[in-house]
Amino acid sequence: MTTPEFDADVTAAIEQVRADVARLHGELTRYGLVVWTGGNVSGRVPGADLFVIKPSGVSYDDLAPENMILCDLDGNVIQGTPGSERNPSSDTAAHAYVYRHMPEVGGVVHTHSTFAVAWAARGEEIPCVITGMADEFGGPIPIGPFAIIGDDSIGRGIVETLTGHRSRAVLMQNHGPFTIGVNAKDAVKAAVMVEDAARSVHYAREAGPLIPIPQERIDALYARYQNVYGQGGDARR
Numbered sequence: 001m002t003t004p005e006f007d008a009d010v011t012a013a014i015e016q017v018r019a020d021v022a023r024l025h026g027e028l029t030r031y032g033l034v035v036w037t038g039g040n041v042s043g044r045v046p047g048a049d050l051f052v053i054k055p056s057g058v059s060y061d062d063l064a065p066e067n068m069i070l071c072d073l074d075g076n077v078i079q080g081t082p083g084s085e086r087n088p089s090s091d092t093a094a095h096a097y098v099y100r101h102m103p104e105v106g107g108v109v110h111t112h113s114t115f116a117v118a119w120a121a122r123g124e125e126i127p128c129v130i131t132g133m134a135d136e137f138g139g140p141i142p143i144g145p146f147a148i149i150g151d152d153s154i155g156r157g158i159v160e161t162l163t164g165h166r167s168r169a170v171l172m173q174n175h176g177p178f179t180i181g182v183n184a185k186d187a188v189k190a191a192v193m194v195e196d197a198a199r200s201v202h203y204a205r206e207a208g209p210l211i212p213i214p215q216e217r218i219d220a221l222y223a224r225y226q227n228v229y230g231q232g233g234d235a236r237r
């Protein structure tokens with residue numbers, strides 16, 4: 001089998017995304033967002049119609065840049081590249097669909113984080129009742145449709161739900177959260193923050209009625225957080 005040739009810039013970009021995606025899977029376990037081999041992270045390769053995703057069902061302890069899987073935007077594994085001997089993630093078609101239809105997206109993450117999955121099991125969006133949600137998601141975290149795993153269904157549900165929506169997270173009904181970002185790290189951050197919001201709002205609602213935040217306040221909080229919070233060189237600026 002021949003190894004495909006990429007120019008120097010694309011080759012360097014592929015290596016960087018492989019390293020980032022492999023390392024970022026460790027953030028899912030660090031924040032308790034997955035058990036066993038559940039969940040996955042992918043990253044678009046800048047300057048190429050390619051993305052990198054984890055191999056299916058491989059222990060997080062064994063993930064490394066060289067066993068990440070390089071795919072085209074149709075979700076086809078690029079044969080002859082490192083890792084291509086394994087099957088890609090179960091959700092490869094979903095990630096690929098998002099990359100094809102949302103060109104601004106550079107990273108996609110899926111987890112089975114407990115509280116977000118509980119909201120997904122009820123098919124209930126998470127209301128925006130804490131400033132942390134206004135900051136990070138600019139409003140409620142929406143529910144996406146029930147979708148079968150393995151074809152374009154999940155990806156179509158993500159794109160239909162998040163296109164034109166401020167949220168970078170969607171709770172796919174009966175399944176769990178998928179998040180998007182300008183890069184893989186940004187999508188992982190959204191996965192961490194959606195679980196934090198799901199947990200806080202769950203406990204708040206258990207204890208009593210939720211106090212809504214006026215829309216103009218949500219808008220102001222979101223604008224500040226997206227444009228002022230952090231450092232000027234942050235990826236989302």
Ligand SMILES: O=C(CO)[C@@H](O)[C@@H](O)COP(=O)(O)O
Pocket residue numbers: 037038039040054055056057058088089090091110149
């Ligand atoms: O949710 C599902 C399957 O139901 C998958 O995302 C999860 O099991 C992770 O699968 P992969 O190891 O990425 O193939």
